[in-house]
Amino acid sequence: xxxxxxxAVDDDPVFLLLLEHILSSIGYTDLRCVGSGxxxxxxxRDRQNSFDCLLLDIDMPxxxxxxxxxxxxxxxxxxxxxxxxxxxxxxxQYVEGAFRAGANDYVHKPVDELEIRTRLRMVGxxxxxxxxxxxxxxxxxxxxxxxxxxxxxEEAFPITEVSSTIAxxxxxxxxxxLGRLRLYGHTAVAFKVVNAxxxxxxxxxxxxIDTMANVAAAxxxxxxxxxxxxxxxxxxxxxxxxxxxxxxDPYALQDxxxxxxxxxxRLYQTLNIPLPRVCVGEAQHAGFFTRTSVSSLMRDARxxxxxxxxxx
Amino acid sequence: MSxxxxxxxxxxxxxxxxxxxxxxxxxxxxxxxxVEIEILMEDAADPxxxxxxxxxxxxxxxxxxxxxxxxxxxxLGDLAARLDRQLTEARRQGALSVDSHDGLIRExxxxxxxxxxxxxx
Numbered sequence: 001x002x003x004x005x006x007x008a009v010d011d012d013p014v015f016l017l018l019l020e021h022i023l024s025s026i027g028y029t030d031l032r033c034v035g036s037g038x039x040x041x042x043x044x045r046d047r048q049n050s051f052d053c054l055l056l057d058i059d060m061p062x063x064x065x066x067x068x069x070x071x072x073x074x075x076x077x078x079x080x081x082x083x084x085x086x087x088x089x090x091x092x093q094y095v096e097g098a099f100r101a102g103a104n105d106y107v108h109k110p111v112d113e114l115e116i117r118t119r120l121r122m123v124g125x126x127x128x129x130x131x132x133x134x135x136x137x138x139x140x141x142x143x144x145x146x147x148x149x150x151x152x153x154e155e156a157f158p159i160t161e162v163s164s165t166i167a168x169x170x171x172x173x174x175x176x177x178l179g180r181l182r183l184y185g186h187t188a189v190a191f192k193v194v195n196a197x198x199x200x201x202x203x204x205x206x207x208x209i210d211t212m213a214n215v216a217a218a219x220x221x222x223x224x225x226x227x228x229x230x231x232x233x234x235x236x237x238x239x240x241x242x243x244x245x246x247x248x249d250p251y252a253l254q255d256x257x258x259x260x261x262x263x264x265x266r267l268y269q270t271l272n273i274p275l276p277r278v279c280v281g282e283a284q285h286a287g288f289f290t291r292t293s294v295s296s297l298m299r300d301a302r303x304x305x306x307x308x309x310x311x312x
Numbered sequence: 313m314s315x316x317x318x319x320x321x322x323x324x325x326x327x328x329x330x331x332x333x334x335x336x337x338x339x340x341x342x343x344x345x346x347v348e349i350e351i352l353m354e355d356a357a358d359p360x361x362x363x364x365x366x367x368x369x370x371x372x373x374x375x376x377x378x379x380x381x382x383x384x385x386x387x388l389g390d391l392a393a394r395l396d397r398q399l400t401e402a403r404r405q406g407a408l409s410v411d412s413h414d415g416l417i418r419e420x421x422x423x424x425x426x427x428x429x430x431x432x433x
Contacts, residue, residue: 012375014341017334018382025330059374088377088396110382110389 004124005030005050009040009068010057010086019055019111026117037063037071044075053123054078057086057109058094066097073102079160080130082123086111096243099166099174099229106177122169151205153197156234159209162216164223164230168239171231175241175294183286187242188297189250190281190305191219191257194312196236198274207273212236215276218260222253237302250280250308279312281305335383339431345372346424353417356410366408369417370399376424388427391420 006028010016016033023031032051034040037060043049054072056065063071065085072078085098085106095106105123107116151157156168166174178186193199193215200208212232219230219238227243257278268275281304286292329335349369356365373395380389395416402408 010378012378014334014338015375015378017337018331018379021331021334022382061371088374088393109378110380 003030004028004052004120004127006032006053006055007040007043007051008033008055009035009037009060009065011035011060012057015057015109022111022113022116023120026113026120028120036060037065037068040068041071041075044072044078047077050077051081052127053120054081054083055086055107056083056103058098059088066094066101066103069098069101069103080158082126084119084123095177096174096229099170100164102166104167104170105173126169151208153200153236154234156232157209157212159213159216159232161213162220162230164220164228165216166229166231168231168233171229171239171241172294172298174229175297180286180288180291183292183294183297184288185243185245186286187244187246187248188284188301189240189242189248189253190233190298190301191215191238191240191253192279192281192302192305192309193236194277194279194309195274196276199236199276203271203273207271211268211273211276214261214264215257215278218257218278221260222256233298233302237305239298239301245285246283248280248283250282253280254278279305279308281308331383338379338383339428342376342424343428345376346421346428348372349417349421349424353410362410363403363408366399366410366413367403370396370403373399373420376420385427388420388423391416391423395420 006023008016008019008031010019010033013035016035020031020033023029032043032049034043040054040056044051054069056068056072058065060068069083069085072081072083082105083103085095085103086109087095087098087106088109095103098106104126105119107119158167159165175183175186193212199211203211216230216232216238219240220228223230223240223242226246228240230238230240233239257280261276261278265275281301284297284301284304286297349372352365352368355361356369373392376392377389377396380386380392382389395413398413398416399408402412
């Protein structure tokens with residue numbers, strides 16, 4: 001397990017003592033605790049400090065954990081740092097707001113040792129992957145003297161330019177918070193960039209991410225009449241979770257997305273990058289009695305978009 | 313755990329209790345929470361102060377709910393979580409009244425007093 005410097009923020013000193021005890025017993029000993037959002041921001045702004053992971057209580061007086069998360073994301077050094085929210089059952093409904101503010105995951109309060117161990121292991125895996133990539137990028141950069149972003153076609157990288165877009169893992173974690181009843185009242189729909197492989201091969205990492213961000217913005221616009229969250233799932237595929245059970249017209253959505261993207265046609269021609277073309281899958285819903293899992297709902301949505309592409 | 317919540321004091325266990333110090337800190341806070349609740353309930357009887365006083369009771373319940381069960385005080389934690397949820401919901405609906413929550417607040421307060429009494433013995 002790679003060392004991880006953790007900052008925990010909670011207004012209850014007993015909870016912080018308990019958290020320190022639990023984290024230390026599972027091997028996380030590099031922990032700093034503070035009692036308010038203001039103290040946390042002061043620490044984070046001081047560049048002498050550096051944290052790998054933040055644990056934020058949602059329900060705090062003055063500055064809530066959600067507001068703190070939003071402010072943390074505006075700090076350049078903490079744009080991508082994993083943020084895990086700590087939430088009591090009564091604040092579970094606010095978790096959607098936390099994901100929108102940039103949180104990656106959540107744990108329940110009272111804290112369960114097994115749950116927090118699992119969540120922090122996932123954070124550790126994410127950090128290991130980022131360190132590995134940073135090392136490769138630094139090597140490429142020093143060999144060629146160019147800034148480089150090393151991504152794979154399969155990778156579900158986060159898109160930060162579009163406000164309703166969150167990381168894929170965060171979208172999965174958000175859907176898991178919903179429970180069976182609320183998941184039943186949601187709609188999942190996937191979008192596939194038909195020529196994503198061609199785009200990937202014709203540009204560098206930065207160009208590919210920018211192109212996918214343009215697609216995300218077009219998808220966001222097409223879904224503007226719904227409350228929704230979007231994530232890039234890798235392989236040129238996007239998933240949107242809509243906060244209501246609804247039917248969608250895939251062709252109407254496709255037209256709206258294409259109209260938006262056509263505005264970039266000349267730019268893409270100049271850059272020698274194919275203009276993205278998007279297929280939309282059928283809306284997918286969870287069954288109430290069949291206990292549809294989040295992963296199967298998302299898989300079904302993506303497969304539907306792939307079928308739409310094959311039929312095109 | 314039933315009314316007799318006494319974690320860390322098993323007759324058959326001689327190993328030091330790793331949570332002992334945190335539990336003592338919690339009990340010290342619970343002592344002041346108990347007094348605060350009594351005062352807040354007197355304040356809540358005044359309609360002009362009801363919302364603020366019950367909000368403070370809810371904040372205490374929220375803090376207790378976050379740690380009690382992990383420290384071995386499951387019943388207190390359960391009552392605190394129920395009270396926290398109930399008061400949050402009532403506040404959201406703009407329907408905070410002493411009568412609606414008096415029973416649960418008394419039960420929560422009694423459980424805390426019971427715990428403190430056992431700690432003093």
